[in-house]
Amino acid sequence: MKLYEYLGKELFNRFDIPVPGSRLVENAEQAGAAAAELGDVVIKSQVLTGKRGKAGGIAFASDPEEARKEASRILNMSFSGYAAEKLLVEEKIAIEQELYLAITIDGTAQRPVVLASLDGGMDVEDVPEERMIRWPVDVGIGLQPYMIREICRQMGVSGSLQKEFLKFLPKLYRMFKELDAELAEINPLALTPQGLIAADAKVTIDDDALYRHPELPRISEKTDLEKKAEELDLAYVELEGDIAVMANGAGITMATLDMVQHYGGEPANFLDFGGGADVEKTSKSLELLLGTDPRVLLINIFGGITRCDVVAEAFVGVKKSKGIDLPVSFRLVGTNEEEGRAILEKEGIKTFESMDEAVRHAVELSG
Amino acid sequence: MSVYINENTRVLVQGITGRQGSFHTGQMLAYGTKLVGGVSPGKGGQEVEGVPVYNSTFEALENHEAEASILFMPAPFVKDAAMEALDAGLKLLVLIPESIPLHDAMEIMAYAKQKNAVIVGPNTFGLVSSGSSKIGIMPNRYFIPGPVGVVSRSGTLCYEIVGHLTDSGIGTTTVVGLGGDRVVGLHFIDVLKKFEDDGDTRAVIMVGEIGGSAEEEAAAHIAANMSKPVIAYLAGKSAPPGKRMGHAGAIIERGRGTFESKVEALTGAGVKVADLPTQISPLVQSVLD
Numbered sequence: 001m002k003l004y005e006y007l008g009k010e011l012f013n014r015f016d017i018p019v020p021g022s023r024l025v026e027n028a029e030q031a032g033a034a035a036a037e038l039g040d041v042v043i044k045s046q047v048l049t050g051k052r053g054k055a056g057g058i059a060f061a062s063d064p065e066e067a068r069k070e071a072s073r074i075l076n077m078s079f080s081g082y083a084a085e086k087l088l089v090e091e092k093i094a095i096e097q098e099l100y101l102a103i104t105i106d107g108t109a110q111r112p113v114v115l116a117s118l119d120g121g122m123d124v125e126d127v128p129e130e131r132m133i134r135w136p137v138d139v140g141i142g143l144q145p146y147m148i149r150e151i152c153r154q155m156g157v158s159g160s161l162q163k164e165f166l167k168f169l170p171k172l173y174r175m176f177k178e179l180d181a182e183l184a185e186i187n188p189l190a191l192t193p194q195g196l197i198a199a200d201a202k203v204t205i206d207d208d209a210l211y212r213h214p215e216l217p218r219i220s221e222k223t224d225l226e227k228k229a230e231e232l233d234l235a236y237v238e239l240e241g242d243i244a245v246m247a248n249g250a251g252i253t254m255a256t257l258d259m260v261q262h263y264g265g266e267p268a269n270f271l272d273f274g275g276g277a278d279v280e281k282t283s284k285s286l287e288l289l290l291g292t293d294p295r296v297l298l299i300n301i302f303g304g305i306t307r308c309d310v311v312a313e314a315f316v317g318v319k320k321s322k323g324i325d326l327p328v329s330f331r332l333v334g335t336n337e338e339e340g341r342a343i344l345e346k347e348g349i350k351t352f353e354s355m356d357e358a359v360r361h362a363v364e365l366s367g
Numbered sequence: 368m369s370v371y372i373n374e375n376t377r378v379l380v381q382g383i384t385g386r387q388g389s390f391h392t393g394q395m396l397a398y399g400t401k402l403v404g405g406v407s408p409g410k411g412g413q414e415v416e417g418v419p420v421y422n423s424t425f426e427a428l429e430n431h432e433a434e435a436s437i438l439f440m441p442a443p444f445v446k447d448a449a450m451e452a453l454d455a456g457l458k459l460l461v462l463i464p465e466s467i468p469l470h471d472a473m474e475i476m477a478y479a480k481q482k483n484a485v486i487v488g489p490n491t492f493g494l495v496s497s498g499s500s501k502i503g504i505m506p507n508r509y510f511i512p513g514p515v516g517v518v519s520r521s522g523t524l525c526y527e528i529v530g531h532l533t534d535s536g537i538g539t540t541t542v543v544g545l546g547g548d549r550v551v552g553l554h555f556i557d558v559l560k561k562f563e564d565d566g567d568t569r570a571v572i573m574v575g576e577i578g579g580s581a582e583e584e585a586a587a588h589i590a591a592n593m594s595k596p597v598i599a600y601l602a603g604k605s606a607p608p609g610k611r612m613g614h615a616g617a618i619i620e621r622g623r624g625t626f627e628s629k630v631e632a633l634t635g636a637g638v639k640v641a642d643l644p645t646q647i648s649p650l651v652q653s654v655l656d
Contacts, residue, residue: 105469107549107579107616110476125621139470140477180470182549208442208615209468235613239605250547250613251521251576254602255644261605262643270606272613275504275522276387302523302530304492304506305387334526335506355527356645 001205001219004046006088008184008201015175017168018197022090031071032064034089041067042092045074045084048221051123052079060092093197098188100124100132101169102202103176105183111136112176114143114169116151120188143173164196179216180209225292232284234273241266243366244294246285248273248306256300256359265363268294276305282314287322296327298362300355303334312340316347327365331358369496370516370541370561370568371459371485372435376500379427379457380405380418381448382439387463389415391439391504398507400500403431406448424448424455435459437493437502445489446471453482461502462488465548465615472550479552486552490614491544492522503544513538515651516562518555519574520545520581521614524602528574528644535648537655540568545581547614555585563593570596570654572647573638577603578617578624586632596654597638600647601629 003011009019023034024046035041045057052058057074061067071087098121106113114135119127133154137143148169152162168189176184185202205216220227229236235250239257243265247253253272260267269292273285289297301311311332318324332340332351341351352358378395382388383405393416395402402418404427411422421427424436436452438445438460445467452460453475460479467489479486487494493503498512505522509530517539519525529542543558545551555573562568571593575582582601589597604626606612608619619625630640639654641647 105473105549107551108554108581108584110473110550110552112473138477139473140481177470180468182469206469208466209470211443212468235611237607237610237612239607247523249521249523250617251519251524251574251602252527254521254576254606254612254617255524255527255600257606258602258604259643267605270610270612302527304523304526305504333530354645356643 001207001210002048002221003203003205003219004048004086005044005201006046006086007217008203009198011175011179011203012198012201015171017171017175018195019201020090020093020197020199022088025071025087025089026085028068028072028075031087031089032068035061035064035067038089038091040092042090043067043070043074044088044090045077045079046086046088047079047082047084049080049082055079057084093190093192093199095188095190095192095199097191099191100127100187101172101189102183102185102187103172103181104185106136109136111139113137114147114151116155118155118157124187137173143170161191168196179213180206182206225288229271229288232281232288234271234285234288236288237270239267239269241268242295243298243362244268244289244292244296245298245300246271246273246289247300248275248277248302252300252302256298256355259355259359260298260363263360263363265366268292277310279310279314279317282311283318286314286318290318290322290324294326296329296362296366297324298329298358300331300358301334303337306334307336308332308334308340309336309343312343315349316343319347329358329362329365331355369499370558370565371494371543372496372500372502374399374499375401376435376502377401377403377431377433378502379403379424379433379436379452380439381424381436381452383407383415383418383420384410384413385439388439392416392418394504394507395501398501400502403433424451424457428455433457435461435502437461437463439463442466442468446475449475449486450478453478453484457484459485460487461491461493462486462546463491463493463504465490467548469550472548476550476552487543488546488551490548491546491551492525494541494543496541497539505542509533510542511538512540514540514567514569514655515572516540516565516568517542517572517574518545518558519543520576520616521547521574521602524644525574528572528600528647531645531648532651535652537648537651540565547616549579549616555581556588559585559588559593559597563595568595570598570651572651573597573599575599575601575629576614576617577601577606577612577619577626577629578614580624582629583632586636586638589638590636598641598647598650598654599633599638600641600644601626
């Protein structure tokens with residue numbers, strides 16, 4: 001779960017990580033009032049999409065009138081289809097140097113990794129590899145001061161700035177660990193006469209650990225359909241095409257979409273209804289897909305934990321109760337396939353044994 | 368021959384009394400796995416499919432010798448169970464559940480390293496040494512002995528591919544599921560090394576997907592160290608960036624982990640990359656001939 005900058009900074013505050021003084025506002029009037037209080041300000045759109053600065057979603061203002069004008073301009077903008085509902089009005093800080101600091105998870109090392117660079121402020125992708133210092137932290141011992149000194153040495157940092165890092169980084173690491181974060185990124189990390197200040201905050205919390213953080217707000221970038229699928233505990237992603245796809249297992253579902261494209265079709269979605277789903281969950285998955293009004297339905301079942309008879313029973317049930325009047329290409333093999341096929345054949349529904357045939361048939365039907 | 372496990376590997380089932388645990392206990396016994404005991408706190412004294420159940424891993428090990436364990440329990444309880452098994456001295460753990468918090472997974476991996484133990488998963492179907500033993504949830508009938516080693520990030524897709532092989536009369540030495548999460552115990556390279564050293568494995572199939580950099584790292588390893596032929600299939604060619612495709616690890620972020628970058632790395636390392644899952648068996652056949 002990605003957090004808006006203002007929420008990330010609220011958490012920074014809770015962990016004693018310095019951030020600029022600010023007001024969260026929702027309209028131009030409030031932005032003007034905030035500027036009257038804070039003086040020179042930066043007005044920042046609160047959106048989850050990256051590159052908002054380049055898109056014009058960040059502006060400076062030196063008086064309330066200018067703040068109102070810029071706020072109303074930004075509130076009318078769209079960022080990759082999303083509007084900013086809130087603005088963060090921050091006091092402008094005196095920046096001597098812009099640095100980069102992040103903690104994320106390195107899957108290969110199976111550890112949190114600290115990323116630090118003297119080249120802050122720019123796109124992180126543009127920082128040359130050798131200018132980005134990486135330090136994977138052994139979770140058995142946690143972040144130790146020697147690691148911070150080593151990171152500083154490799155960056156070419158010493159003296160008072162090193163002292164600043166020795167104060168700053170443990171707080172960020174503590175937050176990263178205690179909140180089950182998968183990313184805590186500060187770009188730029190501002191060096192000011194008052195020390196290091198987090199001028200930005202990109203924080204992502206591990207979705208699978210949210211259950212132990214009831215205190216955090218819930219933010220979703222999902223479409224309405226994706227939200228509905230989430231409630232049903234289905235892995236669902238909306239796509240652009242017209243062939244609705246339902247399969248069991250993330251890998252085979254991706255492979256099914258790839259094969260649809262390979263044969264010239266366009267998938268309407270990714271839907272993995274998981275392993276071992278019962279009749280009810282399978283039925284709800286089908287109903288969700290039918291609700292998207294696709295041209296063709298492609299079902300690809302390779303039963304391991306998933307039982308073919310359960311899928312067949314769900315399909316026949318939905319066909320009887322809601323009606324399925326679009327063309328269907330059905331592949332059904334694996335655990336209890338004879339039973340499954342028998343249930344479908346009684347209703348006059350044919351099935352394929354091979355994934356390849358079923359996909360080609362679905363693409364023909366869509367053409 | 369086989370890697371990681373064989374017919375003598377003695378296995379505990381943690382979470383044996385649950386729906387998944389008890390079902391797969393029966394399936395593993397049917398395949399020939401030496402299941403010596405089960406663990407379910409508070410359920411000691413029962414039996415599941417004739418396997419005695421204990422209240423703790425330590426208690427099970429007071430009564431039986433074992434090297435490995437397979438875990439079935441809700442995600443929030445996996446860390447405790449895995450730490451218990453490692454502390455009790457087990458050397459191979461298979462973590463079946465998905466949705467384990469990343470920070471829990473990292474702590475499990477760190478402790479396993481300290482204990483010199485191997486973790487398979489989380490979010491895996493496990494592993495099977497064909498014809499002798501399986502510690503996992505894969506359907507038994509597709510895993511017959513033969514000359515091919517298989518290592519995969521996804522489950523059902525791996526069954527699909529191994530099913531094709533079986534239909535073509537080609538069996539497998541060992542099949543390993545790495546797991547679909549961002550932090551997993553075994554990576555492609557660990558398993559590729561084992562297959563390179565295994566006398567019975569003559570060719571290797573790797574089943575990857577978009578997201579992360581495991582395939583690129585594997586490609587560098589293959590180019591430098593592998594003499595055996597490797598055939599790959601990668602899922603997610605049509606996946607849009609920024610969207611998680613079911614697996615927590617299957618996401619293209621900040622332009623990294625793309626299908627193209629993986630295909631380029633593997634092809635450059637001399638790996639044959641199949642466009643469709645159905646093309647794998649003919650490719651394997653051609654390198655075995």
